[in-house]
Amino acid sequence: xxxxxxxxxxxxxxxxxxxxxxxxxxxxxxxxxxxxxxxxxxxxxxxxxxxxxxxxxxxxxxxxxxxxxxxxxxxxxxxxxxxxxxxxxxxxxxxxxxxxxxxxxxxxxxxxxxxxxxxxxxxxxxxxxxxxxxxxxxxxxxxxxxxxxxxxxxxxxxxxxxxxxxxxxxxxxxxxxxxxxxxxxxxxxxxxxxxxxxxxxxxxxxxxxxxxxxxxxxxxxxxxxxxxxxxxxxxxxxxxxxxxxxxxxxxxxxxxxxxxxxxxxxxxxxxxxxxxxxxxxxxxxxxxxxxxxxxxxxxxxxxxxxxx
Numbered sequence: 001x002x003x004x005x006x007x008x009x010x011x012x013x014x015x016x017x018x019x020x021x022x023x024x025x026x027x028x029x030x031x032x033x034x035x036x037x038x039x040x041x042x043x044x045x046x047x048x049x050x051x052x053x054x055x056x057x058x059x060x061x062x063x064x065x066x067x068x069x070x071x072x073x074x075x076x077x078x079x080x081x082x083x084x085x086x087x088x089x090x091x092x093x094x095x096x097x098x099x100x101x102x103x104x105x106x107x108x109x110x111x112x113x114x115x116x117x118x119x120x121x122x123x124x125x126x127x128x129x130x131x132x133x134x135x136x137x138x139x140x141x142x143x144x145x146x147x148x149x150x151x152x153x154x155x156x157x158x159x160x161x162x163x164x165x166x167x168x169x170x171x172x173x174x175x176x177x178x179x180x181x182x183x184x185x186x187x188x189x190x191x192x193x194x195x196x197x198x199x200x201x202x203x204x205x206x207x208x209x210x211x212x213x214x215x216x217x218x219x220x221x222x223x224x225x226x227x228x229x230x231x232x233x234x235x236x237x238x239x240x241x242x243x244x245x246x247x248x249x250x251x252x253x254x255x256x257x258x259x260x261x262x263x264x265x266x267x268x269x270x271x272x273x274x275x276x277x278x279x280x281x282x283x284x285x286x287x288x289x290x291x292x293x294x295x296x297x298x299x300x301x302x303x304x305x306x307x308x
Contacts, residue, residue, distance in 0.1 A: 005071040009175050012067045016060035017182035024190045027056040028197040038198050042146065042255045042282045049195055052095050054203020057183055058088065061206070064179035068172070076172045079118060080213035086111045087137050087209020091202035108134045112212075119216050133212045139231040140208040141201060142238060143270070145253070148192035149286050151199055153293045154207045155184040157227045160297030161214070164223045164304045173218045180210055193283045226300045230293055234270035242267035261285060 028050035031037070037048040061084065069077040090107050093099065099107070112134040121129050144150035162177035184207070190196045211228070215221050225232070253272065254262040259281045263272035271285065280288065 005068075005175070009064075009068055009071060010178065013064050013175075013179040013182045016063050016179070017186040019063075019186075020056055020060040020183050021186035021189060023059065024053060024056040024187055024197060028053055028190070031055075031197075038200075040147070040195065042253065042261065043194070044255070044259070050197045052092075052200035052202050053187070053191070053197035054091065054199040054201075054206055056197075057187055057199075057203060057206055060183040060186070061180065061210075064183070065176070068175050068179070072172065072175075074172050076217055077176065079217040080176055080210065082118065083115050083137075083213025083216065084206060084209040086114065087212065088202060088206040090209075091141075091200070091205030094201040094205070104138075108138055111209075112137065115212065115216055129216070133216055135232075135235065136215050136228065137205065137208040137212040139228065139235045140211070141204040143231045143234040144199075144204055146271070146282050146286050147195040148188060149289060150204055150207075151184055151188045151191045152286065152290045153230060154204075155181055155188055156290065156293040156297055157211070157224075158184060160227055160301055161220070161224055163297075163301045164227075165218075165220060167301070167304050168220065168223070168308050170218060170220055173214060173220055176210075176214065180207075193286060223300060223304055226303075227297060229296050230270065230289065237268050237270055237273065240268075255282070 031050040031052055032048070036051050038051040040047050040049050065077055065081045065084075068074070069081075090111055093107070094104065109130070112130045115133055116126055116130050119129070140150060140154060143153065158177050158181035162174050162181055165171070165173035165177055187197075187199070187203070191199060211224065215224050253264060253275070256262050260279045261275050261282060262279075263275045271289075274280075274288065275285070
């Protein structure tokens with residue numbers, strides 16, 4: 001395991017985390033001035049919050065990826081960067097044009113097919129691999145909708161995956177995931193309850209594209225999938241209850257006069273199953289899932305330490 005690049009890469013990643021933290025409020029103000037906003041439906045006053053704030057993630061990610069590539073010349077960096085960029089473009093298109101479920105399905109399959117073609121897998125596993133990559137790329141967009149939920153759980157996955165990568169000796173995956181973690185944490189400080197900015201589809205699909213690339217181009221899928229347990233469970237519950245759909249087609253969870261979330265009954269999700277048995281406020285709900293994600297991460301890292 002080569003660690004000669006450790007100090008400069010981690011230093012640049014830390015600097016980009018600080019830069020993302022400073023940039024995000026400016027991006028949010030610009031988006032609000034352009035009336036690119038969403039309604040925070042889980043607040044009594046339903047404030048308007050800047051959407052597409054995930055744009056603030058892109059400069060930091062670009063600099064981190066560029067630094068890692070320049071210092072290592074690893075083709076893995078270019079492949080993961082391509083996956084991240086393609087899904088980010090998909091997210092921007094979705095934010096700007098409010099794509100329906102069928103255009104989103106077509107775009108997802110097209111992006112996934114291109115990425116799988118880069119990998120050149122045996123024909124026998126190409127289709128299952130395509131479905132897996134499309135699923136990972138989209139699941140971060142589905143498991144969302146509450147202040148800090150998607151970015152907090154994404155940061156948790158990135159952090160624990162970086163630890164597993166380090167333990168396994170996959171230093172490129174470690175560098176990439178740790179950089180993503182640091183950038184996501186900086187953004188989360190503005191996105192956590194009460195959110196000052198929403199990531200938008202650009203934010204969730206950027207993260208989804210990153211992990212789709214990690215899943216496809218590293219040999220770490222068996223440790224990534226456990227870390228995605230919450231995302232996978234949410235996707236399967238939604239598919240089983242309502243089939244494939246665009247999140248914009250379904251009603252949001254309501255909030256009552258006491259601030260407690262009241263789930264709709266038109267379809268099921270992991271969040272709605274939890275709320276059905278344990279009513280919670282938005283802050284309590286997000287804290288619950290953050291805690292669960294961290295517990296899954298600790299269990300995965302412990303398993304990696306035993307098995308590797």
